[in-house]
Amino acid sequence: MPVSAKTPVYFHSFSYITSNDPPLFSKTSKPASKSTNDLFLESCLLSSGVTSSKTIGSLNTSISTFVTDMHDTECYEKFNATLEPAKDESGNIIPQAVHVKLEAKEKNWYRIHIGGDLKQSTDGISGGGSMGSSNLTIPEVQMTSSLTLRNLSGSCGLSKVAYNVSQTGSTSFNLGHVQPVFNEVVGKGERRYGVEYDEVDWEEERSYRETKKGSAPSSTGSYLQTNWSLTLRNILPTLHPTIPYAHSSPSEIISESGPNLKHSLKLTAASNGAYLRKDKYVPGRGIDSKLELEFAGPPGDTGFIKSEFSSSLHIPLYSSLLTHHICLNSGILKVLNFGGLCNPVSNVSDRFFGGGVLRGFKKGGIGPRCKTEGEGGTLGGEVYHNASFQLSTPFPHPVIEEMGGRVFCFTNFMALSNLKDVASIKAVKDSTRVSVGAGVAVPLASLGRLEASWSKVLRKGEGDLVQPMQFGLNFCVG
Template identity: 25%
Template sequence: MSSTTNARPRLAALNAMTKRASLAIFALTATTALVSVPQSVVAQTFVFNNVQIEGTQRIEPSTILSYAGIARGEPVSAGQLNDAFQNIQNSGLFESVEIVPQGNTLLIRVVEYPTINRIAIEGNRRIDDEDLAPLLQSQSRRVYSPSTAEADANEIAEAYLQQGRIAARVQPRVIRRSDNRIDLVFEVFEGGVAEVERIGFVGNQQYSDRRLRRVVETKQAGLLRAIIQSDTFIEDRIQFDQQLLEDFYASRGYVDFRITGVNAELARERDGYFVTFNVEEGQQFRFGQVSVTSDLPEVDIPAFQSATTVRTGNIYAPQLVDRDIERLERRAVEEGLDFVRVEPRVIRNDRDLTLDVEFVLTRGPRIFVERIDIEGNTTTLDRVVRRQFETVEGDPFNPREIRNAAERIRALGYFADAQVEAREGSSPQQVIVDVDVEEQPTGSISIGGSFSSSTGFGLNLSFAEQNFLGRGQQLSLSATTTADTERYSFDFVEPALLGRDLAFGLGLSYARTEQDNSDYNTEVARFSPSLAFPISENGRLRLSYTLESTDLTVPDASDVGGIVRAEAAQGQVIKSSLGYRFSYDTRRTGLDPNAGVLLEFGQEFGGVGGDVSFVETRARAVAQRLAFSEEVTLRATLEAGALNYLDGDSSRVTDRFFLGSSLMRGFEPGGIGPREVGPGVDDALGGDYFAVARFEAEFPLGLPDEYGVSGGVFYDVGTLWGVENKDNATGSVLYDDASIRQVAGVSLFWDTPLGPLRFNFSEALQKEKEDREQNFELTISTDF
């Protein structure tokens, strides 16, 4: 009965009471109170004594009841029934759910999701199934989930997005099979690559757009866009480019440089991006006063001050500060001062645009390295990674050294990624260094062929491995054969002999020529082990031994002069020599990012056994500088050599120097220097001495950067002289007087996927009549 029906008799009774009451106010109050009582509403409820479940195949009814949460015999509201429906539906086990109350029986009908029979990916040509499969959460013999399949489709699309294919679409399709099974197929539409059509900069005053484009990894789409992948728009690469720009400006003293924004605008056709970096360069700062201070009584301030390398007036660069911190911390270890840390304090002087740097030596926390854990190196041995650390277990922990070790590990080139992190060890005073690496291929095999009208067909085979057997060793094998030549070589380098910075090298080679560019035959076999090690921060010394067998023969019908015939009459000659080579390279420390100097000097002493005694000396000096806002590269090279035979021995044509294009451009190999000339005779003899100076400049041509084309000019001047066996000549020996040759030319540089090519066009400014010019040459462009 409703509450309204019950109120009526009570209201009548109260009215009777008011007639008998003596005070009318009591009746009025009581009547008002009763009229004000709200009427309550009771929601519909159900009581189920039985629950019936239909449609289950793999899933137990008790599982469905646990999701529903409905107990038999207890009142259940409509809201609770709706909650039960949502719980069953959200379990992800059923394609459809229906709840139907039937008296005291609750009917639950379900349709289970099918089981995945197989998973296939179709339409993918750019990315293999093996690379996409690990991205999928859906698996065979598991229950199909539409939400999981959609997430998998998004993961595949993201993989294509990382390759610059923003138009890629992935659609999951279901193919019904018997026994409630399905085949799940991901249909892929790859779309085209979204290339970077243009890279621009706004706000740059000191460096041009062209110079800054050389800094970033992302490149503009060019003529070889089908091959070059760096012109693909990848968001992560743009973020890396921002860091490269910041490092570039910081290393040149622009400490206030910042990137205010990066705009990547998609073209209307959705096939290309226009990327713009908005920058603020700020002012260039230089080093002001550089000092070393400490409150530790055992620190010898003058000794530490002398260890610094930065000087007042140098352009400020954070890496130079870091390098001096390393030097000071290394000096502290040498002095037996453990746990000494160097804190740089930089004081800014805006008036004269200088930064004073004070290196403060303080006592750091007493923390030790408990252990170094290395993971991910399935091929590379642990010791190859471990030797990149100057710290070992038990040493004081130095965060800076750990960061430097991480950079050395990445610089090996063995790993696609290397992460080095430190975490607390078994106690707060100990740390564990975790090294996680991802290996990548380090070997290559090449097979090639050649054809020449003079030598016929040739075959080239080569194998190179930079991480041989995971030991960090370098191994290379090569073989080249034609109808008239054979060349074989074997080279091996162990970069850390006995676990130290001591490189052991071993070279074996054999070469045979039959009238190759000459009228005589040669056969040369060489064995040469070596040791190389650092002797200073920029200096390195190489010690070597060479055992060489040389055989020079002249065919009877050959038109060869008397000098070469006399030298061939000596037969096989064995040379045994010891040598050294010292190199000083400022690029090791990079004190000036715009300039570098390389100095080399070496000698070889023959007579340690063998048939001949000699001293061979070579020297080279190279200086390079970037000028005109780093748009132009200026380079100067001086190189010379001397070959002195002792004890009455003399050099042969196989021993003497020849000025090829690597030493002096504009002439053929053997095209300049002493020659024996006579009737039917024209022999290039080489020389015991040479001296060459090369000057060149490289600069942009104003062409679009995406072409990868730049220009250059060069000027070479040099000479070659010195032949001892002139008494054996049957003709005239020309140009043994150190006569000068001069060459000028222009170069065209082209960056291609095959490597940086260089086209040289030259003209001899000064030459001799019998010299052999080479006005055009194609080479691989190299830096010093």
């Protein structure tokens, strides 16, 4: 009987063999031992739909998803799945039953890494979305030393300890564990546990450095993420270059310096580029969205409710030669003092910071500022809106076009202020900055996109820091 994609079959059983290298100095020829346990593999087969497939076509699709998921765990050098006729205990073929033969080469159980890496620091705004506001940055280069332990429990978990030193002298240390989760109901996800110490250098934009010590376990599904954190933060004003024990930071920053404890729960719902076509970072069509809600309160001394929403729509025009991109973003931070248990004023570490995400302005270049003039006097705001309207077309050179590069022109609008300053629509309108321009964007696989742009600022506020030419990496996702 001819076999087609609609030929009815059902999953019967599976087997798993490995081709791991034998242990060093081994004097025996025992078969390769396997680290991954069968119960974990069975749950992966279940979540990817292999066990519930009813036809050859759906089974092949589910097997492809399963193999991709196993490669994504970073525990295998290779992983293959082969379909075979299922047999009973007597060796007779069972009609319409399929046996899945899994063959893999597992990676070494440990990995030591000493070398360079890139450090990313959020600026308080989640980003402009795919082909949205730029969020351009030149990431810090850091030296890192790390030890990763793979698949010790047989369920493809990764345990890692790392120590990093950035080019500005900031250090960080983290000890954590990532456990992939495959569930038939919520799909593919992961759980993260760990503790960390991190130093962030904000001296150029905000005139202070910040240290963070704490723990932030999280649980992530295909579209949902829950994150709980307990973090002791310390704001350190910039030291004066010539006067011992003195600070050069503005008085507004010095007044907010010192330690504070943040205890929060964050909920995130995001499509994560699942509905974007061609490329996640430089899409040709599709829709993407993200919603974040964060609640902070006792036992911490910082209390607030914070929400951010971003969405992007990409519409192809004229047989995909031209694409219209519409990107909208907004955020609001409302202080909660819980009857005096928390600070009645928002903390500078929790506010939104504009510029960078708005083409034509420097990072931290718009919004509330210190009375002292200078580039390091940004204080951040409690509410913002950001809109971008673009037209893009494939890059005219065939090599860059093949890489997914696009030429675009844009109009950006953004306002960033404190809640007390936006009592009316007119106040919001008066605080909105506007820029227009053009640029080039090229996706760099999972790193983001490389972007260069030129902007003409049409509207700015007093004290804003303008930067017409911008070049850097964009880490915005959807």
